[in-house]
Amino acid sequence: MNPRHIPFLRLFLPWALGIIAGAWLNQPIPGLGIGLVLSGFVLLAMVRQKFAYRFRWVFGVLVTTTLLGAGYWHVVVHDERQQSDHFSRICPQAEMFCGTVYDSPSKGATLKVPLRLHAAGRADETLQACSGHVLLFVEITPKSEQLHYGDRLWVRAPIRAVQPLKNPHAFDYRRYLHFQNIHFQAFVKASSFEVRATGFGQPLWRAAYRWRDQLLEMLRTHFPERDAYAVASALLLGYKEDLSDELRASYADTGSMHALAVSGMHVGLLYVALLYVLNRIPGRGPARRWAETGFVLLGIWTFTFVTGATPSVLRASVMFTAFILGKAIRRQASVWNILGASAFLLLLFNPYLLFEAGFQLSYSAVAGIVFFYPQFQKITPPLPKWAVEGWKILLIGVAAQLGTLPLSLYYFHQFPVYFWLAGWVVVLGGAVFLWGGFLLIILHALAPGISDGLGWCLFQLIRWMNHTIQAIQQLPGSVLSGIWLEACAAILLTLLIWLLPWAITIKKPKPLLAALGLLTLFSGTYAMQKFGQLQQKKLILYHTSRHILFDSFAGEKRFSWTDSLNYRQEQFAAQTHRWASGIRESVVLETGFKNPYLFWQPPYLQFFEKKLAVVGRQPRANDRAGPPVTVDVLILHGNPNIYIDECLQRFPCTLVVFAASNSKRRVERWKADCRAQNIAFYDVGEKGAWELVLPN
Incomplete structure (x- = not known):
């Protein structure tokens, strides 16, 4: 690969590094904008001059520095909170506001509605013009289900900053929303909002969402089963709101989730279908060539906007446009x-895309295919004709899996063992469905009678795909879960995966030595992580509403207790932290449990040398009466109707911990009592999980 043939890739690297630095520091640098303008003028002047060959590096250094600074500046000013008219500056205590729905609402336990504010205030008469984004969590009613992109709303609800992460290693929703440029939220009752007007927003997006809704309605008529409709709408339109948790798990555990996110495969199949149609229309010459180009680009970009213009489909569409x-x-x-070039342009439009898992996985998969697939082809023995296409699909899947392996382990902590088998199902079945789906859309409009027959065939195809994917998921050892990779280890593994095959291919010692050095670093990082896990001694009380859950870690063993938390809530709160802690053996504590380093007899818990008292919703008789028992920590959970004074008389301690299952009003009363007695306290509901780490 000649560096002269990849100028945009060379420009992209400093640009991306600048964006990463700006997002990490998130602080404006005074004078940076002026410096970038001056640097631009200097570069223009240097382009017009001829320099001696030995000074060529000066121009390269200046370009690199300028791109670093430009990336930094671009991501900092992209943050909505940097705007001088942001509502948090003008009216930080806003409880009434007006705005426009700027993206399609999504349904879950509540309806999530992204709103772009135009005015905010404490009351109607104090509304001031402003900017900013707020994510509304709206109670689901027939009224709220009628909300659409471009609706202008009047809302009465307090705006609050998005809460930080409450449990260690859990999904950081605040970080996720930050890279959607959303930092505030409001919980809205059905009676607290009104639709004042409709039809605002960009006409292109309004048309795209309207077409998508019409196509979804069409799919409902042809795919009567919920799971079949959910997969059909995801495959054809990238709409995944109706996928059940079980179906998501089946596709995720088999490494097939990418098929349900509109991506390069979908755009490529659309491109092939359009070319197939155009090649049957007679004509030649430049006019025909440009007309064909315009028609194909129109089809690709219409498909892009109808499917929501996700990072994966945007990447594919920009790449196909350039091609x-x-x-x-x-x-x-x-x-x-x-x-x-495509990555550079997309980040110019939205620098936060760089931090989206979909963007990273999409580019990593394509890069893996481009780099590894030709190498695999070189070592492939001659095959019979009937096996060639299937073998190509297998090699492409393996190449993409290699490219995305570090990111997949880092984000999802699992590896789908049978991804290669599921790949044949989703690629072949998905290709037939997509081509059939495009034809179904046309026939549904022109010949409804014929479309019913095609719809039935596609319905059976989707059912077969779902059953096959679920069968693959049930195979022994179908997924390796609980794999924990820190960010540093993920970076080292990425460099190793790319450098080692390249070093072997070019057969030069220096790259091979560098690859071996990376392997040593990666192994050392893993060894240090494992050593820390073997030596750990800690207790953690998780943030769980209305319930209590705590884990005690001793090396690779975990001892857990909860009152009545269901399995799904427990996994959501604690599973990723347990994976990060390298747990291999788990024990659920029962009354009277005892081993050399842990004793559990409610309300008493002793973990190594630390003594704790755990007092719950219905205190036992000996929780209130009896001789004082000195403990290190007192934990209150379940909102017990007791006073700090009587607790301290029964359990003298130096720290009181309030679990998240207590009411805010009662916790505030307890805090006041603790301050009066000069007792330290920790509020899990406010600060997140409480962790007690013991020295080794």
Whole structure:
């Protein structure tokens, strides 16, 4: 790969590093904007001059520095909170506001409605013009289900900052929303909002969402079963709101979730279908070539907007656009250069895309295919003709899996063992369905009678795909879960995966030594992580509403107790932290449990040398009466109607911990009592999980 053939990839790297630095520091640098403008003028002047060859590095250094600074500046100013008219600056205690729905609402336990504010205030008469985004959690009613993109709302509800992470290693929802440029939220009752007007927003997006809703309605008529409809709408339109948790798990555990996110495969199949139609229309010459180019681009970008313009489909559409335009002007560009150019342009539009898992996985998969697939082809023995296409699908799947392996382990902590088997199902079945789905859309409008027959065939195809994927999920050892990879280890593994095959291919000692050095670092990082897990001694009280859950970790053993928390809630609160702690053996504590380092006899818990008292919703008789028992920590949970004074008389301690299952009003009363007696306290509901770490 000649560096001269990949200028955009070389420009993308400092640009992306600048964005990463800006997002990490998130602090404006005074004078940076002026410096970038001056740097731009200097670069323009240098382009017009001829320098000696030995000074060529000066221009390169200046370009790199400018791109680093530009990336930093771009991501900092992209943050909505940097705007001078942001509502948090003008009216930080806003309880009444007006705004426009700027994205399609999504349904869960509540309806999530992203709102772009135009005015906010404490009351109607004090509304002030402002900007900013708020995520509304709206009570689901027939009224709220009628909300659409472009609706202008009047809302009465207090705006609150998005809460930080409450449990260690859990999904950081605040970080996720930050990279959606949302930092505030409001919980809205059905009676607390009104639709004042409709039809606002971008006309292109309004049309795209309207078309999507019409197509979803069409799919409902042809796919009567919920799971079949959910997969059909995800495959054809990228709409995943109706996927059940069980179906998501089946596709995720088999490494097939990418098929349900509209991506390069979908755009590529659409491109092939459009070319198939155009090649049957007679005509030649430049006019025909450009008309064909325009028609294909129109089809691809219409599909892109109807499916919601997700990062994966945007990447694919930009890449195909560059490829198609290059073909039209009879020029072929390097795939690596197209990758760099498309990523550069997308980050110019939205720098936060760089931190989305979908964006990273999409580009990693394509890069893996471009890099590894040709290497696999070179070592493939001659095959019979009937096996060639199936073998290609297998190699492409393995190449994509290699490219995304570090990210998949880092984000999802599991590896689908039978991804190669499921790949044949979703690629072949998905291709047939997509081509059939495009035809179904046309026939549904022109020949409804014929479309019913095609719809029935596609319905049976989707049912077969779902049953096959679920059968693969049930195979022994179908998924390796609980794999924990820290960010540093993920970076080292990424470098190792790319460098080692390249070093072996070019057969030069220096790259091979570098790869071996990376392998040593990666092994050392893993060894240090494992050593820390073997030596750990800690107790953690998780943030769980209305219930209590705590874990005691001793090496690779875990001892847990909860009052009545169901399995799903327990997994949500604690599973990722347990994986991060390297647990291999788990024990559920029962009354009277005792071993050399833990004793549990409610309300008493002793963990190594630390003594705790755990007092709950219905205190036992000996929780209130009896001789004082000195403990290190007193934990109150379940909102017991007791006073701190009587607790301290029974359990003298130096720290009181309030679990998240207590009411805020009662916790505030307890805090006041603790302050009066000069007793330290910790509020799990406010600060998140409480952790007690003992020295080794």
